[in-house]
Amino acid sequence: AQSVAQPEDQVNVAEGNPLTVKCTYSVSGNPYLFWYVQYPNRGLQFLLKYITGDNLVKGSYGFEAEFNKSQTSFHLKKPSALVSDSALYFCAVRDTSGRALTFGSGTRLQVQP
Amino acid sequence: EAQVTQNPRYLITVTGKKLTVTCSQNMNHEYMSWYRQDPGLGLRQIYYSMNVEVTDKGDVPEGYKVSRKEKRNFPLILESPSPNQTSLYFCASMDPSYEQYFGPGTRLTVT
Numbered sequence: 001a002q003s004v005a006q007p008e009d010q011v012n013v014a015e016g017n018p019l020t021v022k023c024t025y026s027v028s029g030n031p032y033l034f035w036y037v038q039y040p041n042r043g044l045q046f047l048l049k050y051i052t053g054d055n056l057v058k059g060s061y062g063f064e065a066e067f068n069k070s071q072t073s074f075h076l077k078k079p080s081a082l083v084s085d086s087a088l089y090f091c092a093v094r095d096t097s098g099r100a101l102t103f104g105s106g107t108r109l110q111v112q113p
Numbered sequence: 114e115a116q117v118t119q120n121p122r123y124l125i126t127v128t129g130k131k132l133t134v135t136c137s138q139n140m141n142h143e144y145m146s147w148y149r150q151d152p153g154l155g156l157r158q159i160y161y162s163m164n165v166e167v168t169d170k171g172d173v174p175e176g177y178k179v180s181r182k183e184k185r186n187f188p189l190i191l192e193s194p195s196p197n198q199t200s201l202y203f204c205a206s207m208d209p210s211y212e213q214y215f216g217p218g219t220r221l222t223v224t
Contacts, residue, residue: 006155032211043117043203043215044156051211090155094211099163100171101146101213105155 002027004093006104013081014112021076021107023091032094033074035065038106039087047089050074061085081111115140119204119216126194127224134189134219136204142214144207145187146171147179149200150218156203162187194223 003026013019025031035047048059055067065076074091091104117138126132138145146161148171158171162181176198178190187206191198204216 004155009153034211034213036213036215043217044205044213045215046212049211092156099161099169100158101161102158102172103148103156105153 002093002095002100002102004091004102004104006089006091006107008107009105010108010110012110012112015083016080019078019081019085019109019111021089021091021109023074023076023104024072025074025091025093026072027093027095029095031074033065033067034092034094034101035059035063035074035076036090036092036103037087038090044090047076081109083111083113085109086111115214117204117206117214117216119202119219121219122217123220125222125224128195129193132191132194132221134191134202134204134221136187136189136216137185138187138204138206138214139185140206140208140214141184142206142208143184145181146205146207146213147177147187147189148203148205149173150203151200159189159202191221194221196223199223 005024033050036044038044050057050067058064094101120135143164147159148156157173160179162168202219205213207213
């Protein structure tokens, strides 16, 4: 069975500093990996995905993520955090059958002014 | 505007009273799915549908039913709700590039 781990319940960072939100996964075959963001009282919004190709993926709002096959990780990064980035972030993995999508437990990002 | 809609947005009901949460998408997506979100557990997939009349269980299907009679609609049915089904529910549809579009959510309370 596939799984996703987000080891940090919360990440705190000062505005202007770089941020990293960690994600590791377990899946049979080649993974399809995703990051979604949830703002308060809103549904989830797509940020970026890795399907194949370049290990560094760029997405919305200046976010990027690096796929590392040997470490089975897909960490979310941003060079300079904004207060408006404060939200709940979810990593997800889909197996190559394309059927089931498994989410991590979420990491709350708090950016202090 | 491309969107996924859910109704109702908020629902308080009593144990055992059948309810249906509707979900509709206007993007002609074949794949649709239902999730529940609980604190500390993230989102867990309840059911998904690859196309009309094709549905399959996700990770937590017990106590739920779905149907997919037409491409745009994917209702979630709780035939006998229980308090442990109190949760925030999201419907989503997926485009061919695997990007999912989520509805605004339905907050369900079962007393």
